[in-house]
Amino acid sequence: MDETQRAARRVADVEAQVSRHIARTGPVLGRASSSDGAVTVVTAPGAPPREVRISPAALNMGADALGAEIVRVAARAAADAAARMHQSLARLVDPATSKALTEIGFPAGGVEDDFGDSYLRGPR
Numbered sequence: 001m002d003e004t005q006r007a008a009r010r011v012a013d014v015e016a017q018v019s020r021h022i023a024r025t026g027p028v029l030g031r032a033s034s035s036d037g038a039v040t041v042v043t044a045p046g047a048p049p050r051e052v053r054i055s056p057a058a059l060n061m062g063a064d065a066l067g068a069e070i071v072r073v074a075a076r077a078a079a080d081a082a083a084r085m086h087q088s089l090a091r092l093v094d095p096a097t098s099k100a101l102t103e104i105g106f107p108a109g110g111v112e113d114d115f116g117d118s119y120l121r122g123p124r
Contacts, residue, residue, distance in 0.1 A: 014093055017092045018089060018092060021088070027044055028044060028081060028085045028088055029042055029043065029050070029081060030042070030045070030077045030078060030079070030080030030083070031043075031077055032073050032074075032076035032077040032079075032080055033073065034058075034069055034072075036057075037055065038054065038057055038061075039053070039054055039058055039066075039069050040053040040073070041073045041074045041077040043081050044081055045078075045082050045084075045085040046105070047081075049074050049077065052070060052074070054070075080109075082107060083106075083107065083108060085106055086098070086106050086107060086109070
């Protein structure tokens with residue numbers, strides 16, 4: 001078996017491991033909220049937001065300020081999603097692949113944990 005075939009087999013093996021892992025654990029999602037909980041965003045790694053929650057009080061911010069807050073919180077949710085994906089896959093892949101995740105934009109980073117008693121911590 002040549003080097004190309006070995007690499008292709010390794011990629012297929014990792015893909016199968018990741019697919020089984022995601023089937024067991026569900027999708028990887030990142031979450032972030034504004035400090036006052038007025039805006040909450042949920043997103044998958046490298047994807048647009050899946051959910052944006054805006055409290056009635058946030059509507060008093062004005063369109064420009066609210067838009068800026070949504071973008072800021074969405075960026076934090078995206079970073080959280082990337083970190084969660086990296087942490088989840090790091091258990092399944094070799095160190096070189098883990099490093100490659102960082103290089104393509106999914107750094108290990110910290111995981112968001114600022115939700116307090118919001119709906120994200122409780123049963124849905």
